[in-house]
Amino acid sequence: MNSILIIVFAPLLAAIVAGLGGKWIGHTAAKIVTTAGLFLACALSWPIFLSFIAGNAEASVTPVMTWVQSGAMTFDWALRVDTLTAVMLVVITTVSALVHLYSWGYMDEDPDQSRFFAYLSLFTFAMLMLVTANNLVQMFFGWEGVGLASYLLIGFWYKKPSANAAAIKAFVVNRVGDLGFMLGIFGTFLVFQTTSIPEILDAAPAMAGSSITFMGARWDTMTILCLLLFVGAMGKSAQLGLHTWLPDAMEGPTPVSALIHAATMVTAGVFMVCRLSPMFEAAPVALAVVTTVGAATCLFAATIGTTQWDIKRVIAYSTCSQLGYMFFAAGVGAYGAAMFHLFTHAFFKALLFLGAGSVIHAMHHEQDMRYYGGLRKEIPFTFWAMMFGTLAITGVGIYHLGAGFAGFWSKDAILEVSYAAGGNGTGAFWVGVFAALLTSFYSWRLMFLTFWGKPRWIESEHIQHAVHHGHDEPDEHNPAAQEDAGHDVTHAVPNPDHGDGTGGYHPHESPWTMLVPLGVLSLGAIFAGQFFAESFLDSAEFWDGSIAYNAELMHAMHEVPYWVKYSALVVMLLGLFGAWLAYIRRPDLPRQTTEQLGPIYNFVFNKWYFDELYNLIFVKPAFWLGRVFWKKGDEGTIDRFGPNGVAWVVDRGSGFAKNVQSGYLTSYALIMLLGLVAAITWVLF
């Protein structure tokens, strides 16, 4: 049996068993089934990936079943494995397996654990279907499937109104992107008469320069197709304009944020652009748009990241920003660099999220960094894991030593290749460098606020609650309390006044199920770049045609001036210095600065007012229009003049007829006379 079948369908089976059978087999069995399924998939994925690295594997397609045959439009269930898929396979299965394991600890006391694990496995299945798709429609299946899983997991604590709202928002905003994706598929079918990805990619170059009408305007064929598909990618990957759902998605349990909203699902858009790279290569205008949107998102999200207080939101905006890097790398034609950053980012961002989860876990569900501080000594393992993650995301490494953390290899490659590409790549380079400065600042800000300084725990309501009430009486009506699963607060003596800011609270390091994933991902954050840089960046053989590989550009990347190569390191140090200055050396500085910046700070802090704007121009008008169409349209016009009007006319008419048949001879005579006059008139004229 082909191992890819097991990789893809083991998580599905596990999800069904745990989801539908969880009630009967119990939590532990459900957790074992799903986690085992994922570790199995992971164990089978690495050999596939390594054989592609070694260069002794070939692209293959495993047919599964017929899906739809409708005239020329046919698409089947099939699993495609090539280099691009293999990269995604290891990312998805590794992070997913580790997140499953992590959730044993994190969700330990949740009453709905089997449902949670079933959703995680279901998500993994859908994501695997997405990356193994051999046609656009199966990709869309996976695309919507991960959307469903994301919706279910964001809203996992379904009693919480904010979680429900965030879940619906994620689904609906993604559907806006899917509108573009669907129209893109339709258009692609119209032009190429197929939905098979390899056939489309083969035919794409010949379509360059052709033109087509779409919605009344004349377009370059490949440009409009790629732009429509890219709208889908923007939705799923939370790019500027369609990003509003991602920060809200942090309402979900933290393991979900790590798996779905950092490492895998949100990178699906990048994957799609890379998968269809030969199409985008035939559409230079679309590529320019990809670069611009990517660079804009990269900068925009980083600015917001510097102002947020919620630890998960900082990382969420960071994710959004890093996705921007991937997109502008793809936009300048360096798909390998984009995929490389996707690969390393999956490890260090999952690490940061799971680390944040461990901090939140230790701090009794407090997510506000203003109430952290001094945790370095209390939870040292988590601290070091977060440290490696931070070193990776800020891109610490030295070019001449040829050594650095994962992000150094991938982010620097993106900056260098943008510089080398010229054109609007140069602009993207400068934006990217500035965003790297902000990245360094907000990442170190997070570290300093959390792990350095004096404890500020006493001000936190969550901590006070933990200290005063212990954890023996979980609040049934507060879903937030359920996230406290696994807390061991037996040491929490109700003695708040210690005078040291701790409020008598003792944070605890997480159980081993949570620490092992942190350890493994730390290895990824440290070494993933070093080990795989050559294959991802410099080897056309490795990619083997699964993406459009521009050898000249990748060669030029290595020839950029030294100042370009060191620019990222310099801004990283500046960011570190700035964060140190603001949060350790002179803690009053941030307040002064925000006061001076006033309106600008508020604009950034309020996330550029996107939510307010969308609420004003989309959500409210939709409800208003609905009411108008209903009350004024259906009831006020159609019913009033339609059926009710007819009924009224009949009613009045019959009343009139009744009156006419009064029995009075005079009225009959009058009518007879009128009839006679009419008849004579008719005959005479």
Added chain:
Amino acid sequence: MGGFPILSVMLAVPLVGAIACLFLDAKPARMVALVATLINLALGVVLWANYDIGGAQWQFTEYNELFDGFAYALGIDGIALMLIMLSVFLMPICIGASWEAITKRVGEYMAAFLLMEVLMIGVFAAQDIFLFYIFFEAGLIPMYLIIGVWGGQNRIYAAYKFFLYTLLGSVLMLIAMLWMVNAAGTTYIPYLMEYDFPVEAQTWLWLAFFASFAVKMPMWPVHTWLPDAHVQAPTAGSVILAGVLLKLGGYGFIRFSLPMFPDASADFGWLVWGLSMVAVVVTSLIALVQADMKKLIAYSSVAHMAIVTVGLFAFNVQGLEGAMMVMLGHGLVSGALFLCVGIIYDRLHTREISRYGGLSINMPAYAVLFMLFTMAAVGLPGTSNFVGEFLALAGIYQANSWVAFVCTTGIILGAAYMLYLYRRICFGEQKNADAAAMPDLTVREYLLLGPIAAAVLWMGVYPESFLAPMRADIEVLDARLAAAAPEGDANLAMGEGLPAEEEHAEGGAH
């Protein structure tokens, strides 16, 4: 099948059952109705199993000329087969849904339902145009009674509205039929489908049929009878109304308007497109603000049916097959959604959405199934509705990208109103003590929803079972329409392509 008149038997079984029910008490009447519908389901399976895919266009034919110009002619093609299957599949579920909810005049109620089944199968199987007309219009009567006798508080208004609207087009359609039979010299539908009516006559004939089918569909703006009818009808009445009766309009288009008047259909394509675009956007927005569960789903039905009409009038294979799949998928899913509403209505006796909330806690199994049907309603891939909507929209895209764009916005609006509904019913806190005390699904309710859930997934994952029988018939229809089909708006003009040397590493990609 060797001459066994299976279609007549499928008409006779529920008819006999209906007559029997009239004379029986509640308990035996329920039993008789259930047995009769199950026998018909079994016969339907036999019918499907014996349908020869790729064989003759019309199968299981029966022909008895009763008098000149009127024959008892039955026969089905793949399209009719699928719709008959939908009817016989939903019927036992309707009887099961009424098992406890209906307590007065049970015998008459069951008789009305069984008569309904006779008429629905008759509509799809009739090969004589007047026989079709009789079945088509007679279907009004049992539905009128079901709403008017066993309906909610405002049932009389709803029943009249339903009757008035649907009667509107009937007269015109009958006149058109008389004219056609006179011109073509036959009442046999298969001949009429190949008869070339003069182009100028087609216009009037098409409009006459359109008046009837648009109401049945229902298309905006003649849809306002549907929300009222649904709200007032008992659960099973809503299921059969949404599940099968709404498909009569689509069936009418695909059986009469398109093949008999291809030129007029092409000429009036803009009208259908326009009304459908309005329907998708307007009724979806109206669904968003509903406070009554049944009304919300009723309005969503109008939006979904608009996808059917654009698919039919896309004039290509994808559009036609997509329209058929939406009809089948919507028949299952909206039926299931009305059952879901009925299940909680039976417990709390209100359709007010705000009276529920947090049902995931006390009714977890219900919440899972309701979620599945919600996702199917929003067209999630892997469920029945996706296949249909995707194909129908892909079809209309080839005809006109504007129409495709406007209709595809339905996937956003659909997600908004369905998830908003689900959230208010199943998620959140348990605000109402009585809603929180409701027990989870009973065995009977599992038996109602389970088969539909299986069918929804089957149709989504392996729709080939349903597409295969219809393929040849759709091809015939597509060929018939080919001459009249309008040009698409794409006008693809080839360029020179990328120079060979710029094709970096695209070679060897596969």
